[in-house]
Amino acid sequence: MSEPAATPSAPAPAAPADPVTALAARKLRAALGAAVLEVVETGRHPYVRVAPGAIVAAATLVRDDPELAMDCCHLVTGVDWPAKTPADGPGELEVVYHLVSYARRPAAEVLRSKVKSDNFLALKVRVPRDKPEVPSVMGVWVGADWHERETWDLLGVRFTGRPPLRRILLPEDWPGHPLRKDWEYPVEYHGIPIIPPEGR
Amino acid sequence: MSGSEPVPAVPAVPGVVAPATPPVVDASELSSLVGQSLRTEELVVNMGPQHPSTHGVLRVVIKTDGEVVTALQPHIGNLHRCAEKIGESLPYYQWLPYVDRMDYLAAINNEHGACLAIERLGGIVVPERAEYVRLILAEVQRVASHIFAMGVYGLDIGAITPFLHTFRERERGLDLLDHIAGGRLLYHVVRIGGVKRDLSPEWIDECHAFLDAVERRLPEYNALLLDNHIFQERTCGIGVITGKQAVAWGVTGPALRASGVDWDCRRDAPYGIYDRFPFEVPVAPSGLAGTVGDCFHRHWVRFKEVEQSISIVRRALRALPPGEIMAKLPKTFKPPKGEVFVRVENPRGELAYYAVSEGAEKPWRMRCRGPSFSNIAVVTEIAPGTLIADLVALMGSLDIVLGEVDR
Amino acid sequence: MKELLDRLVEGSSLLQAVPRGLVYTTGILLACSGVLLLVSLFAGEIVWMERRISGRMQARIGPNRVGPQGLLQFLADGVKLLAKEDVIPSSADRGVFVIAPYIVFAGVFAAFAAVPLGAGLVPADLPFGLFYVLAITSVEVVGVIMAGWASNSKWSILGTMREVAQVISYEMPLAISALTVAVLAGTLNLTDIVAQQSGWVWNWWVFRSPATFVGFFLFFTAALAALKRAPFDLPEAESELVAGFHTEYTGFRFAIFFLAEYAGMFLFALLTAILFCGGWHLGVPVDLTSGLARAAGFLVLFLKACAFLFVMIWVRWSLPRYRVDKVMYLCYKVLLPWSVVALVVAALQVLLTGGR
Numbered sequence: 037m038s039e040p041a042a043t044p045s046a047p048a049p050a051a052p053a054d055p056v057t058a059l060a061a062r063k064l065r066a067a068l069g070a071a072v073l074e075v076v077e078t079g080r081h082p083y084v085r086v087a088p089g090a091i092v093a094a095a096t097l098v099r100d101d102p103e104l105a106m107d108c109c110h111l112v113t114g115v116d117w118p119a120k121t122p123a124d125g126p127g128e129l130e131v132v133y134h135l136v137s138y139a140r141r142p143a144a145e146v147l148r149s150k151v152k153s154d155n156f157l158a159l160k161v162r163v164p165r166d167k168p169e170v171p172s173v174m175g176v177w178v179g180a181d182w183h184e185r186e187t188w189d190l191l192g193v194r195f196t197g198r199p200p201l202r203r204i205l206l207p208e209d210w211p212g213h214p215l216r217k218d219w220e221y222p223v224e225y226h227g228i229p230i231i232p233p234e235g236r
Numbered sequence: 237m238s239g240s241e242p243v244p245a246v247p248a249v250p251g252v253v254a255p256a257t258p259p260v261v262d263a264s265e266l267s268s269l270v271g272q273s274l275r276t277e278e279l280v281v282n283m284g285p286q287h288p289s290t291h292g293v294l295r296v297v298i299k300t301d302g303e304v305v306t307a308l309q310p311h312i313g314n315l316h317r318c319a320e321k322i323g324e325s326l327p328y329y330q331w332l333p334y335v336d337r338m339d340y341l342a343a344i345n346n347e348h349g350a351c352l353a354i355e356r357l358g359g360i361v362v363p364e365r366a367e368y369v370r371l372i373l374a375e376v377q378r379v380a381s382h383i384f385a386m387g388v389y390g391l392d393i394g395a396i397t398p399f400l401h402t403f404r405e406r407e408r409g410l411d412l413l414d415h416i417a418g419g420r421l422l423y424h425v426v427r428i429g430g431v432k433r434d435l436s437p438e439w440i441d442e443c444h445a446f447l448d449a450v451e452r453r454l455p456e457y458n459a460l461l462l463d464n465h466i467f468q469e470r471t472c473g474i475g476v477i478t479g480k481q482a483v484a485w486g487v488t489g490p491a492l493r494a495s496g497v498d499w500d501c502r503r504d505a506p507y508g509i510y511d512r513f514p515f516e517v518p519v520a521p522s523g524l525a526g527t528v529g530d531c532f533h534r535h536w537v538r539f540k541e542v543e544q545s546i547s548i549v550r551r552a553l554r555a556l557p558p559g560e561i562m563a564k565l566p567k568t569f570k571p572p573k574g575e576v577f578v579r580v581e582n583p584r585g586e587l588a589y590y591a592v593s594e595g596a597e598k599p600w601r602m603r604c605r606g607p608s609f610s611n612i613a614v615v616t617e618i619a620p621g622t623l624i625a626d627l628v629a630l631m632g633s634l635d636i637v638l639g640e641v642d643r
Numbered sequence: 644m645k646e647l648l649d650r651l652v653e654g655s656s657l658l659q660a661v662p663r664g665l666v667y668t669t670g671i672l673l674a675c676s677g678v679l680l681l682v683s684l685f686a687g688e689i690v691w692m693e694r695r696i697s698g699r700m701q702a703r704i705g706p707n708r709v710g711p712q713g714l715l716q717f718l719a720d721g722v723k724l725l726a727k728e729d730v731i732p733s734s735a736d737r738g739v740f741v742i743a744p745y746i747v748f749a750g751v752f753a754a755f756a757a758v759p760l761g762a763g764l765v766p767a768d769l770p771f772g773l774f775y776v777l778a779i780t781s782v783e784v785v786g787v788i789m790a791g792w793a794s795n796s797k798w799s800i801l802g803t804m805r806e807v808a809q810v811i812s813y814e815m816p817l818a819i820s821a822l823t824v825a826v827l828a829g830t831l832n833l834t835d836i837v838a839q840q841s842g843w844v845w846n847w848w849v850f851r852s853p854a855t856f857v858g859f860f861l862f863f864t865a866a867l868a869a870l871k872r873a874p875f876d877l878p879e880a881e882s883e884l885v886a887g888f889h890t891e892y893t894g895f896r897f898a899i900f901f902l903a904e905y906a907g908m909f910l911f912a913l914l915t916a917i918l919f920c921g922g923w924h925l926g927v928p929v930d931l932t933s934g935l936a937r938a939a940g941f942l943v944l945f946l947k948a949c950a951f952l953f954v955m956i957w958v959r960w961s962l963p964r965y966r967v968d969k970v971m972y973l974c975y976k977v978l979l980p981w982s983v984v985a986l987v988v989a990a991l992q993v994l995l996t997g998g999r
Contacts, residue, residue, distance in 0.1 A: 080356060081575040108483045110579070113590050113603040134577055134590065134605075138483050138497050155505070158577065179486035182613045190320065205313040205642060214321050215601075281797045287885060302804070303967055394873065394880060394964025400701035466874055466963045624801070625966045628883050 056157050057082035060104055067097055074160075083132070083158035088170050091133075091161050092197075095176040098135060098157060106135035106157055109173065112183035114191035116217045118165065126166040129193055133159040133173065133180075163193070165216075172198035190215040278306060285314050289392045289628045292638030294612070296631075303623045310612060315642040323602030328354050328569055329428060331602065336422040338606060339640040341384060342583045344370075344377040344413065347426035349580035350604075352507055353589035354428050356578060358571035363560040366430035367509045372552050373413065373425065374508075375545040376443065379450055380409035381583035382490075382538045382545070383457070385635040389535055390461050392632030393470050398460040405453055408446045415439055428569065430562035440553055447546045454542065462524070462532075462539060471535065472526035475618055475630030479529065485617070486610035489585025490541060491634055494533035496520045501581035513551055515544045531633035538635070570597055584608050584635055606640030674766045678755050686905035687717030689952055693905075696953065697960045720898075727894035732795060735891065739793035744892065744899035746786030751906045753779045758913055759834045761923050761941035772833040773825055776914065777818050780869070783903065784810050787878070790900075791888035802887025805967055806878035810869055812971060816978035817865035823858035823982075823989040824848045824918045837922030844926035849919040854989035859919040861982045863951070866911040868970065870904070873959035877967055908955055909948065916947035 054077055061075040061084050071090035076082050086094045098106040111134040119127035137155040161170055172195040173180045184195045185204040192213035195201060203210065211222050221232035279300045284290040293314035299307040319338055323331045335350040336343035348370055355362060362370075387402030410420045416433050417423035425432045435443075461467045477487060482495040492499060500517040502510040518540030526532035573595045579588040585607025592601040611634045619627050648670045652658045658666060691706065691714060698705025706713035731740055757772040759765035769775050784807055791803025827848070828836045840847050849859040868875040879887035889900045916922060923940030965973070 079574070081577055108486050110486060110586070111577075111588050111590060111603070111605040113601070115592055115601045132590065134588065138492075138499050156577070177486070178484050178617070179610055179613065182609060183486075186609075203313075205316040207313075214318070215324070279797055279800070281801075289883065300801075303801070390963065394876070395962060397697075397701050397960045400703065404702050460961070461963070464963060466965060469969055470963060470966055623966060623968065625877075625880070625883050625964075 053077040054082035056104070056155070057084060060084055060098055060157050063101055063104065064094055064097060068093060073162075081158065083160050085160040085162065088161045088163050091159070092171045092173060092176065094159060095133070095173045098159070099176055103140075104157065105137045105139040107139055107177075108136045109177035109180040109183070110134045110136040110156075112173075112180055112187055114187040114193050114215070116165070116191060116215060117162075118217045126164050128162045129165050129168045129191060131161045131163070131170050131187065131193055133161075135159065168193045169196055170194070171196050174198040189213070192216060283627075289632060290638075291388070291631070291636055292641075294631075294636070294638050294641070296615075296627075298619075298624070298627065300624060303625075305619055305622055305624060305627050308616060308619050308627070310615060312609075312612070312638070312641050315638045317639075317643065319604065319643040320602055323599060323604075325598065327597045328358075328571070328599060331599075332427065333422065333424045335604075336424060337639060338604065338643050339582060339584060339587070339608070339637045340421055341637055342377050342381045343421060343423050344373045344426060345381075345580060345582045346587060347423065348374050348508070349578060349582070349587045349589050351426050351428050352580065353576050353578040353591045354571065356576045357574060357591050357593050358428075358569060360429050360563055360565065362430055362563055364557050365434075365559040366561045366563075368552055368556050369431045369435055369561060370426055371508055371510065371513070372435065372443070372549055372556075373416065373423075373431070375549045375552070376409055376412055376446070378545045378583045379447075379542050379549070380406045380413075382542045383409075383450065385583070386457055386461065386535060386538055386542075389632045389635070390467075392628050393461075393467060395460060395464075395467070398457055401453065401460070402457060405446075405450050408449060412439070412443055412446055415442070427562070429565045430560070432562075434561050435556070440556070443549065443553060447549060450542065451546055454539065458539065462536060468525050468532060470625070470629055471531035471633070474531045474626045475622065475633060476527055476529045477614060477618055481614065481617065482529070485614040487585070487614050488607050488610065489582065490537040491534050491585065491611055493518060494520045494537045495529040501579055501586055505579065507578065507580055512555075513548045515548055516540075518544070531629050534633040534635070568597060570595060579605075582607055584637060584640070585611055587640075604643065606637075606643055608634075608636040608638070608640045609643075612636045612641055671766070675756075678766055679752065681760075682752060682755055682906050682909065683902060685909055686902050687721070688714065689905045689908055690720070690901070691716050692949075692952065693956045693959075696956045700957075700960045724898040725895050729896065730891075730893045732891050734795045736793040736795065739789045740891075741896070743786050743790035743793060744896045744903070746789060747783050748786075748899050748903040748906070750780055750782030750784075750786060751903045751910060753782070754910050755906075757833065758910065759837065759917065759922070760913075760944060762834075762837075762937050764937070764941060765834060768832065768834055771831045773821060773831045773836070773918070776833075776910075777814070777821065780907070780910070781810075781814060783907070787888050790892070794888070794891040796891050798885045798890045799888050802878045802880075802884045802890070805880075805884075806871065806888055808967075809871070809875065809877060809970055809974075812974045813865045813868040813875075813978075816861055816974060816982040817869050819979070819982040819986050820858040820861035820865060821914075821918060823852075823854045823985045826986065826989045826993055827852055827855060829993075833917055833922075837917055837924065840921040841924050842928045844921070847919065847921040847924075847926065852989060852992055854985040854992060855919065857981060857985045858989075859915070861978055861985065862919065863915055863954075865974075865978055865982075866915065867955060867958065868974065870907050870911060870955075872908070872955055874962040874965050875970055876959070876964060877970060880964055908952060912948040912951035912955070913944065915951050916944055920947055922947075 058077045061072065061077065064072045064084055064086065068086065068090050071087040072084060073087055074085035098104045113132040115130040115132065117128045117130055119125055135157045140155050163170055170193055172184055174184065182204060184198065185201055187193045188195060188201040189203045189205050190213055212219050221230050224230055281298050281300060282295060283298055284295040285293040290296065295311040295314065297309045297311065298305050317337065319334055322334050332347055332350060335346045339346050383402040384406045387399040390398035413423055414420050416435070416439065417425035477491065477495050479495045479497045482492050482497060496519060498517060498519045503515065503517055518537050520528040520533040520537065522533055522536045524536065571593045573593055575590070575592045577588065577590045579586045587607055588605035590603040591599050594600040615631060619630060622630065648666055652666055694716070695705040695713065706716040709715045709719045731737060754776045756767045757765065757769045757775045759768070787806045788803055791799040824836060825831050828839055830836060844850065848855045850856065871878050879889065889897060892900060923944040925943050929936065
């Protein structure tokens with residue numbers, strides 16, 4: 037991600053490389069090679085993007101590596117990136133895993149400095165919108181269960197290799213996945229008329 | 237269940253010739269009859285969505301064998317209000333009131349986190365005084381939320397009086413926030429770039445009085461709950477979440493610290509100006525009673541955190557600098573392209589915001605992680621094998637707010 | 644009762660013309676209505692007492708609008724409950740569902756027949772009064788089972804299972820600790836038991852023997868459990884079982900359950916006062932034979948009962964609830980052994996000292 041243009045009140049900070057992301061990227065590259073697709077080490081949101089097929093291996097590595105020890109899957113998020121024009125293909129769905137380590141204590145100098153992500157790592161996966169299948173990381177962190185169900189519910193990312201996905205927030209018979217950018221408001225739900233925000 | 241069935245005298249499978257024995261009632265048949273008449277059934281009970289101790293509209297389907305819970309499945313989503321969908325379809329400014337409604341018992345903390353995320357996205361620097369006001373309000377809110385949780389936990393255990401006693405002090409805390417924001421529960425006072433209203437000297441006096449009152453009452457609450465023999469019998473060793481389990485399930489906040497994991501975002505990943513106010517993070521074991529990770533410790537951690545928050549607010553009130561409370565912001569706020577991930581320590585756990593901006597007036601994606609969402613998920617692993625009463629004690633001790641689970 | 648009626652008939656020429664049987668029947672019916680009225684009124688006032696005291700304990704006011712200090716609040720509540728829709732769940736067993744509350748109430752109310760409210764003020768002065776009272780209150784459990792089963796609700800069933808297990812278990816320590824007094828007093832007649840406690844305060848059974856002293860606390864604790872009062876209010880534990888066996892009840896049927904609960908409280912408060920704390924005796928030697936003194940004795944007994952009611956209310960609003968297995972533990976491993984020990988000690992005392 038590019039650094040944002042300076043707003044009136046904020047001078048752009050000199051971007052230090054995030055130590056955890058750098059370390060994770062090095063280890064993931066060594067273990068997975070070409071499956072590591074993108075590494076952003078600086079900026080507000082450093083992350084490592086891996087191939088969908090390699091996510092379980094990457095997750096296991098960052099969890100089991102004693103230096104990283106990402107023992108908690110804090111948040112699983114889906115982001116919809118539809119194609120700008122139909123010619124660009126179906127577009128992509130991004131799944132972001134925000135991982136936290138409780139075993140790894142933040143160093144004192146980290147606490148003093150403004151880099152406040154010493155025990156935090158983001159992994160990303162991108163899959164095509166028309167075949168959004170991502171292997172589940174539930175086997176690595178049990179806590180990912182409900183987060184994956186929510187991502188399926190709201191964005192329609194199909195996680196494979198886990199107990200069957202059920203909707204979690206919406207009713208079982210809700211049409212579509214509302215957080216997809218091309219989702220359209222249904223006219224009614226079981227006889228209850230639905231007025232989309234534009235029509236209000 | 238009746239266990240393995242005895243072999244029937246006459247096999248039911250067609251084609252298999254039965255042994256030529258005279259059709260007399262033999263012992264095995266009799267015992268099978270006895271087994272049938274004594275067969276016990278598991279009961280599937282719906283706990284909620286309207287149940288006194290599910291703290292909102294949580295529905296838990298529990299399978300019980302008498303009083304023992306053998307399996308359970310929480311069903312959430314009854315209170316889903318599309319917070320993230322709304323976040324995507326409104327300008328940044330306008331989303332903040334919706335954030336209040338997620339964890340309606342700690343609205344200031346929610347706003348604080350959301351504003352931090354949006355400010356970091358837009359590179360906005362908040363004035364010094366506004367940071368102090370935010371911290372003070374957030375900690376007052378934490379005190380109010382924690383003493384409320386303590387009282388409500390008493391209600392879950394069956395003690396009604398402490399609930400009303402904590403309510404009395406909580407109401408003073410809410411009055412304080414009311415005087416700043418004009419609302420009891422939903423404030424919309426922490427805004428992007430600062431806070432809406434400033435603290436007056438009278439408010440500061442009132443706040444000190446509130447803190448003194450809470451501090452004076454804490455031993456009273458403890459006499460009714462924490463030190464009570466029956467309370468200890470009901471909570472010690474009940475619903476034990478080990479540190480490993482807590483971390484694996486993403487349990488955060490007081491429940492995590494009660495499991496012996498020494499982690500508090502305010503100290504270990506400080507946001508705002510929390511790094512200026514060192515405080516003691518209460519971590520199990522308490523040395524009083526119970527085992528690490530049980531209901532007793534979750535209650536104890538909340539009680540200790542109230543003490544710490546009181547001390548933080550007092551120091552912050554003394555150190556409150558003069559100055560502006562709002563940064564200069566453009567009329568239309570369009571943060572540059574980018575993404576941020578911010579976590580803050582809410583009374584219930586770590587609230588996280590993940591915001592993606594495409595440089596437009598509205599965010600591309602607004603994701604928030606309600607701490608209760610992960611905290612309640614762990615129940616599926618902990619609860620089987622406990623009694624119904626323990627399940628209530630466990631869910632109460634996790635202190636969930638369904639507004640935040642369902643968002 | 645019979646003597647009282649006989650005396651009345653002898654004193655009045657008008658009544659002598661009426662057949663004796665009719666006089667007795669009318670007299671009994673009048674006495675019953677009187678007791679029913681008294682018990683219902685007082686149960687209503689206990690509700691008020693409970694609400695006011697709990698209000699005081701919880702830093703709020705409580706009902707203070709209907710009548711002086713809210714004393715008539717129970718009437719307003721009763722009218723409200725009468726005016727409510729009488730909901731019977733469609734899948735409930737109608738007949739059983741409908742009569743269950745009355746059986747619960749009848750069990751408690753019938754016990755008052757043998758409870759003396761003052762010297763000679765007893766509807767039926769049974770020679771085995773204590774036994775009768777303890778036995779007849781068990782009928783309540785039948786009503787509760789009927790209510791829980793007929794409701795066809797899972798929470799009700801769970802509440803009923805708890806209730807039955809708890810009440811039947813606690814009958815044992817309750818009865819055995821009451822027997823400590825009976826053994827030492829040598830009678831089951833409640834009037835006689837009170838009569839033995841006249842004179843100074845140390846003549847009260849609670850102070851007369853170590854067995855009865857322990858028995859007093861055991862009896863009161865077991866009574867709390869038998870009444871399903873906090874901290875033993877598991878059968879209706881609202882945070883666990885919604886409302887237990889009366890989850891499905893509304894309106895007046897619910898009011899009957901409520902009335903039965905408070906009448907039960909009154910009953911056991913009276914029994915505690917009668918068995919252990921001197922009944923209508925003040926604790927100082929005064930003559931109680933005159934009419935005015937009898938009325939005063941009635942008042943003394945009521946005040947003693949109120950003191951025990953206050954303790955019940957105080958305990959309820961102070962303590963959390965026990966868990967179901969801990970309640971059973973307390974019954975079988977604490978109260979029951981201790982009450983048996985108290986009974987044995989009482990029996991030994993009778994053997995060694997000849998009863999006095």
